[in-house]
Amino acid sequence: MPAYNEEAAIAPVVKAWSIVLSAVVPDHTLYVLNDGSKDGTLAKLRSLEKEMPNLKVVDKQNTGHGPTCVEGYTLALREGADWILQIDSDGQCDPCYFESLWRLREKHPVIYGFRRKREDGMLRLFISRCISVLIVLSCGVWVRDSNVPYRLMRRDALLKALPNIPADFSLANILLSVFQESQTGITWVPIVFRTRTGGVSSMKMRTFLPHARALMSQLRRSSRLLRRTA
DSSP states (O other): OEESSOTTTHHHHHHHHHHHHHHHOSSOOEEEEEESOSSSHHHHHHHHHHHOTTEEEEEEOOOOHHHHHHHHHHHHHHTTOSEEEEEOSSSOSOGGGHHHHHHTTTTOSEEEEEEEEEOSOHHHHHHHHHHHHHHHHHHSOOOTTTTOSEEEEEHHHHHHHGGGSOTTOTTHHHHHHHHHHHHTOOEEEEEEEOOOSSSOOSOOHHHHHHHHHHHHHHHHHHHHHHHHHO
16 A cells, blocks of 8 residues: 555545455555655554554655555565555555455456446546556557556566566556456456545646656567567
8 A cells, every 4th residue: 555645534544445455355565655655644543553563664765656566566566465456555555445356366467447437527537538548549459447546466466567567667557457458357346436534646637648658668678578479
């Protein structure tokens, strides 16, 4: 779980996820990576860490959402996780859907939620649709919801895809979904994506447009790599 300036949301989000994870997967570790927050996020996490034995807080310099996710994936693999779940810290990822993903793990190595209903506004939906079109045009791969932050991955499937993702790329999760759809296939579970509990979204049209240019360039390179490994 990456976290940046989520002081208002972080405690209820971590507690809600801890309850569900403890009920479904008692032997789990919840890593929260504080991405250089400038508010009280880290202080709240440190307080929670004292109360929750399954919670581990990693404090890091700010690098952005994508690189922080990559760092989290790498950490989970290094610690020997058999399954890796990535969710966000803003309260939009409802833990009530986790058990549905977890039940599919015996037959499906990569399971994502797809946002059947979005309560976070039409702009975010529009951006997601634009990304899907960019992926098809660049790679010829259809990814239903490429930037959804609700994904469960078996260790081998993540190990296979992760080396293709630049560690410093801001939209790393989008590239990861492209490689996992191409290499392994993604099983999709419908979810409702809630409005943010607090904080400010980092994805706005004025910030998305320059990222989209970098994404197109990276997708073209990824397309060549996908052809070589097909």
